[in-house]
Amino acid sequence: MKYLLKEETVCADREFELIRITDKVRDFVRESGIVNGICFCITEHTTTGITVNESLPCVEKDILETMDRIIPENYPYHHNHYLDSYGTIGGNAPGHLKSLLTGNHCVFPVIDGELKLGHADDIYFCEYDGIKTRRYMIYIIGE
Amino acid sequence: MLIDAHVRPALFEPICQDRNRFHNRCDAMHYHRMNPSGMELLKKQYLLADITGVFLLPSDCSAETGDSEISNDEIARIVALDPDLYYGFAAVDPRNKNAASELTRAFTDLRLRGLYINTARLHIYPGDARLRAMLDICREYGKPVIFHAGFSFEKDALAMYSRPIDFEPVIAQYEDINFCLTHMGWPWVQETAALLLKYPNAYANTALMNFDGPYQIYRKVFLEDMGELWVEHNLSDKILFGSGSPRIRPVRSRRGLDSLGFSEETRERIYYRNARRFLGAKEY
Numbered sequence: 437m438k439y440l441l442k443e444e445t446v447c448a449d450r451e452f453e454l455i456r457i458t459d460k461v462r463d464f465v466r467e468s469g470i471v472n473g474i475c476f477c478i479t480e481h482t483t484t485g486i487t488v489n490e491s492l493p494c495v496e497k498d499i500l501e502t503m504d505r506i507i508p509e510n511y512p513y514h515h516n517h518y519l520d521s522y523g524t525i526g527g528n529a530p531g532h533l534k535s536l537l538t539g540n541h542c543v544f545p546v547i548d549g550e551l552k553l554g555h556a557d558d559i560y561f562c563e564y565d566g567i568k569t570r571r572y573m574i575y576i577i578g579e
Numbered sequence: 580m581l582i583d584a585h586v587r588p589a590l591f592e593p594i595c596q597d598r599n600r601f602h603n604r605c606d607a608m609h610y611h612r613m614n615p616s617g618m619e620l621l622k623k624q625y626l627l628a629d630i631t632g633v634f635l636l637p638s639d640c641s642a643e644t645g646d647s648e649i650s651n652d653e654i655a656r657i658v659a660l661d662p663d664l665y666y667g668f669a670a671v672d673p674r675n676k677n678a679a680s681e682l683t684r685a686f687t688d689l690r691l692r693g694l695y696i697n698t699a700r701l702h703i704y705p706g707d708a709r710l711r712a713m714l715d716i717c718r719e720y721g722k723p724v725i726f727h728a729g730f731s732f733e734k735d736a737l738a739m740y741s742r743p744i745d746f747e748p749v750i751a752q753y754e755d756i757n758f759c760l761t762h763m764g765w766p767w768v769q770e771t772a773a774l775l776l777k778y779p780n781a782y783a784n785t786a787l788m789n790f791d792g793p794y795q796i797y798r799k800v801f802l803e804d805m806g807e808l809w810v811e812h813n814l815s816d817k818i819l820f821g822s823g824s825p826r827i828r829p830v831r832s833r834r835g836l837d838s839l840g841f842s843e844e845t846r847e848r849i850y851y852r853n854a855r856r857f858l859g860a861k862e863y
């Protein structure tokens with residue numbers, strides 16, 4: 437059994453953005469040499485997410501706009517206050533809440549050395565608190 | 580277009596190479612659990628907020644601490660990376676014997692654009708003779724002055740030394756120098772408003788992230804603590820946008836101000852015209 441970890445860096449161009457990372461994950465699965473196993477894709481941050489959806493601009497727009505409707509920027513969140521432990525205002529409550537909706541990871545089978553995805557599936561790193569330099573993990577277990 | 584008239588470059592990567600210096604700086608300025616930011620990342624953040632100009636404010640309390648937290652040379656080094664974007668300000672500790680020569684060097688050799696002074700950290704009152712000697716140099720070189728005003732989160736800072744109304748004699752005496760009071764002088768916002776109303780050379784900036792988020796604090800300060808028409812009718816040409824970054828990201832600060840419903844003319848003034856005028860531009 438092999439256990440392989442790769443950490444990737446990503447930086448959005450916008451404050452809220454869905455960034456397609458399918459090829460990064462697929463490439464690492466191929467490089468890994470693992471024929472059958474399981475692949476985890478996990479974000480390292482609490483105001484980002486990892487999700488799967490169809491890579492159409494209209495769908496991406498609907499996802500982000502729906503999140504904004506459910507979790508508006510100007511709501512008086514409890515997190516909107518001075519945080520002495522940082523010396524800053526907690527201005528990213530919407531990011532924390534949006535990350536709940538997509539979760540911090542996705543899981544995929546590795547079969548015959550390839551990442552197994554549904555025909556319309558793409559993997560996204562979801563930025564809800566940009567612009568920052570971010571990291572996510574690709575972790576593969578198999579043989 | 581936006582000019583951010585209040586950025587502390589404490590986390591700018593090019594001046595964070597010395598880890599001890601970085602930690603001492605963050606401890607003094609009360610920034611915690613944050614990493615240095617690369618210049619390209621900062622540029623992307625500025626682009627997001629439509630920022631085309633940034634005032635960089637240093638930090639010097641060296642008579643007490645032995646060294647400035649952000650030096651004039653460090654400010655000049657950042658400005659040199661993008662002179663069209665950054666407006667570097669100087670800081671000196673007026674209690675130092677070499678303060679006058681250092682300020683002169685900052686204006687002549689480093690070509691910094693003005694002086695930033697935090698009397699709350701220096702524990703000197705605005706009328707202190709040592710500070711007036713620095714203002715005389717600003718007058719000689721035609722440089723504007725940014726005073727920290729009101730409450731400060733920084734270590735050992737005492738707001739009793741930076742109450743807005745205590746700057747009045749200085750603003751009145753140096754009528755040929757433009758002064759900007761930071762943070763709207765919070766919590767003494769009405770004192771700041773009174774100075775802005777009376778003195779043509781008095782300005783203030785909007786960096787006041789202390790309570791709530793930007794939507795709530797700006798509403799409280801600009802529409803409740805101050806009469807809801809004060810900015811629109813009297814003070815629109817006296818207020819500069821300032822985020823207070825890194826205590827908050829500029830784009831969020833801007834969204835809070837955008838939400839107040841000011842006219843387009845007032846927003847243009849606050850967002851960049853007043854900053855240009857404060858710096859001495861003939862056309863703004």
